[in-house]
Amino acid sequence: xxxxxxxxxxxxxxxxxxxxxxxxxxxxxxxxxxxxxxxxxxxxxxxxxxxxxxxxxxxxxxxxxxxxxxxxxxxxxxxxxxxxxxxxxxxxxxxxxxxxxxxxxxxxxxxxxxxxxxxxxxxxxxxxxxxxxxxxxxxxxxxxxxxxxxxxxxxxxxxxxxxxxxxxxxxxxxxxxxxxxxxxxxxxxxxxxxxxxxxxxxxxxxxxxxxxxxxxxxxxxxxxxxxxxxxxxxxxxxxxxxxxxxxxxxxxxxxxxxxxxxxxxxxxxxxxxxxxxxxxxxxxxxxxxxxxxxxxxxxxxxxxxxxxxxxxxxxxxxxxxxxxxxxxxxxxxxxxxxxxxxxxxxxxxxxxxxxxxxxxxxxxxxxxxxxxxxxxxxxxxxxxxx
Numbered sequence: 209x210x211x212x213x214x215x216x217x218x219x220x221x222x223x224x225x226x227x228x229x230x231x232x233x234x235x236x237x238x239x240x241x242x243x244x245x246x247x248x249x250x251x252x253x254x255x256x257x258x259x260x261x262x263x264x265x266x267x268x269x270x271x272x273x274x275x276x277x278x279x280x281x282x283x284x285x286x287x288x289x290x291x292x293x294x295x296x297x298x299x300x301x302x303x304x305x306x307x308x309x310x311x312x313x314x315x316x317x318x319x320x321x322x323x324x325x326x327x328x329x330x331x332x333x334x335x336x337x338x339x340x341x342x343x344x345x346x347x348x349x350x351x352x353x354x355x356x357x358x359x360x361x362x363x364x365x366x367x368x369x370x371x372x373x374x375x376x377x378x379x380x381x382x383x384x385x386x387x388x389x390x391x392x393x394x395x396x397x398x399x400x401x402x403x404x405x406x407x408x409x410x411x412x413x414x415x416x417x418x419x420x421x422x423x424x425x426x427x428x429x430x431x432x433x434x435x436x437x438x439x440x441x442x443x444x445x446x447x448x449x450x451x452x453x454x455x456x457x458x459x460x461x462x463x464x465x466x467x468x469x470x471x472x473x474x475x476x477x478x479x480x481x482x483x484x485x486x487x488x489x490x491x492x493x494x495x496x497x498x499x500x501x502x503x504x505x506x507x508x509x510x511x512x513x514x515x516x517x518x519x520x521x522x523x524x525x526x527x528x529x530x531x532x533x534x535x536x537x538x539x540x541x542x543x544x545x546x547x548x549x550x551x552x553x554x555x556x557x558x559x560x561x562x563x564x565x566x567x568x569x570x571x572x573x574x575x576x577x578x579x580x581x582x583x584x585x586x587x588x589x590x591x592x593x594x
Contacts (some may be wrong), residue, residue: 416493
């Protein structure tokens with residue numbers, strides 16, 4: 209018998225905080241960014257962040273995107289992570305977020321800039337909700353993007369915060385959080401990133417409205433078993449209702465997306481596959497599947513019109529769990545991201561296996577810390593909320 213819950217998640221993030229094997233919340237520092245610092249953070253000597261990583265990286269390797277091989281995309285091919293910034297995705301939002309950020313002028317300024325771009329008072333929605341409004345795709349995505357970068361400004365403002373920022377040599381974000389990571393790494397300005405996120409949320413909502421689809425989190429199985437569960441469900445539905453794994457979060461927590469009938473079949477069969485439970489996610493539709501295909505062309509057009517630069521430090525992609533340095537490749541990856549499964553489990557495992565010393569989760573919620581600790585209990589991670 210499956211369990212049906214309504215959660216305000218794009219990804220089944222908050223589930224991790226409720227699982228008995230998860231680690232309790234961790235105390236964290238705080239950060240600071242103005243719009244120029246988001247697009248060009250610098251170390252104490254005025255050199256761009258991550259320049260040492262750039263100098264150490266080799267450019268002799270190649271990477272393929274479609275049929276085109278790009279020499280410049282392998283700049284970070286041999287990256288060696290020490291300190292990472294990790295940014296949350298949709299589902300991390302909560303009414304009241306952003307309040308602490310108002311104590312730091314540079315952080316508060318980000319919300320003012322956001323109001324001009326978005327055309328509404330973002331801070332008011334973050335502070336006061338209502339929850340249903342904040343949870344909507346078109347509101348929650350820009351809200352999390354802004355609040356996460358405000359957390360960077362809170363960290364910068366505290367003693368030793370700038371030194372922490374300067375030490376970061378890799379960054380990544382969960383789904384939406386990849387845009388935040390790219391902004392932090394200087395690939396685009398705060399303003400350009402927010403415009404992209406605004407369009408992304410609108411396009412994903414429209415794609416979700418165009419077809420009946422859903423997402424469900426499967427708890428207690430490894431990825432092979434969840435794939436077998438999807439295969440079994442797909443045998444009972446037509447092509448329009450097929451399902452697939454959309455979010456690879458960590459062992460025991462994978463999100464499945466697809467047509468409503470396919471999702472219902474997953475829920476009905478989960479117990480026979482020994483799943484602990486299934487949790488239907490209160491989201492607009494089947495994110496990170498072909499159901500989001502209508503959003504791709506709009507994203508491609510917006511990305512084509514946006515100046516994207518080589519990031520100062522490696523930014524790990526959700527699509528292939530690899531860092532990319534070629535701006536055109538980054539654009540293609542971001543356009544593909546909304547229809548591609550999120551490879552977060554591989555991303556975190558790779559960082560840990562490469563010797564990551566410490567990571568920081570910046571923004572609302574503490575779900576990413578839960579994922580990391582679930583994979584490696586000894587991993588050091590600090591939460592920095594705003």
